[in-house]
């Protein structure tokens with residue numbers, strides 16, 4: 001290296017070393033403070049919840065609000081999600097259940113949302129994720145609820161109907177599908193395996209590029225990758241993370257028909273999250289099957305100035321063309337306008353369930 005350049009670099013690198021040591025000291029100081037918070041929670045309430053999603057959202061938003069740059073909001077989110085995850089992990093081990101096996105998009109969503117300092121519990125299906133949280137086998141569950149190409153994840157909606165656990169947060173990830181095989185070639189491959197949603201999200205690409213392959217649905221993309229790692233006639237559609245986890249080669253990447261394909265996940269748990277000022281509330285509603293009933297059902301939202309983000313229906317399985325409506329609204333159930341709208345809504349509905357109020361991902 002050029003001597004002059006080296007001479008100029010040296011003091012800058014020394015400064016970085018000093019700053020890193022100061023940052024490390026501060027992070028350790030923060031960690032000790034979080035431990036003190038953990039001790040307090042433990043002393044005051046034996047099983048007091050360590051994971052407080054609303055507090056974590058507030059910590060990150062407050063830093064983004066005062067940030068002078070040059071680092072951006074996304075970087076603050078990523079860095080502090082990790083710092084908080086480590087501090088939280090020092091307070092208590094947090095177990096997070098999601099659809100496995102390892103390498104699944106659910107696993108990616110869980111670790112992005114909770115940070116790396118968690119114990120991941122890959123489950124064979126969504127039902128098991130709910131069961132784990134319900135039976136205190138996990139503090140948090142991570143389940144997909146909607147995809148930007150394929151719409152609602154119906155099994156999740158059905159499980160939300162009957163579960164006593166609540167929605168405590170949300171996290172959206174970009175879904176990039178890859179075609180994977182053991183050798184990196186498609187020679188000898190006769191079948192392509194994936195979760196039905198992934199097959200649907202890649203159907204145009206498959207039709208154009210691999211039309212001869214039989215398409216077979218399996219429980220998850222990571223499961224498809226696991227099978228492809230053992231069967232040389234099988235290709236899988238899964239993430240590049242799954243490729244690494246199962247020792248597969250990428251034949252083609254970004255094969256989803258929509259390049260901005262995204263999936264929104266819900267974090268579920270047993271805690272009641274408090275208002276943060278930027279929240280969402282999820283509901284399930286039903287009204288008798290008669291003219292104008294849905295319009296009348298929703299009127300209290302408009303009358304109280306509460307915006308609706310999402311409206312989804314699922315058959316109530318009565319054979320009477322009756323439906324459950326899954327509605328996401330702006331605000332927390334403790335906000336006065338939302339509280340008023342909800343009590344008016346409840347009076348008009350044959351079925352009314354609040355799935356949870358939680359910090360909105362911004």
Ligand SMILES: O=C(O)C(=O)C[C@]1(C(=O)O)C=C[C@@H](O)C=C1
Nearest residue numbers: 034037050051052055084087088
């Ligand atoms: O404030 C708390 O309750 C903490 O436990 C501290 C902390 C943090 O590191 O900032 C950690 C875990 C909680 O989920 C929220 C915040």
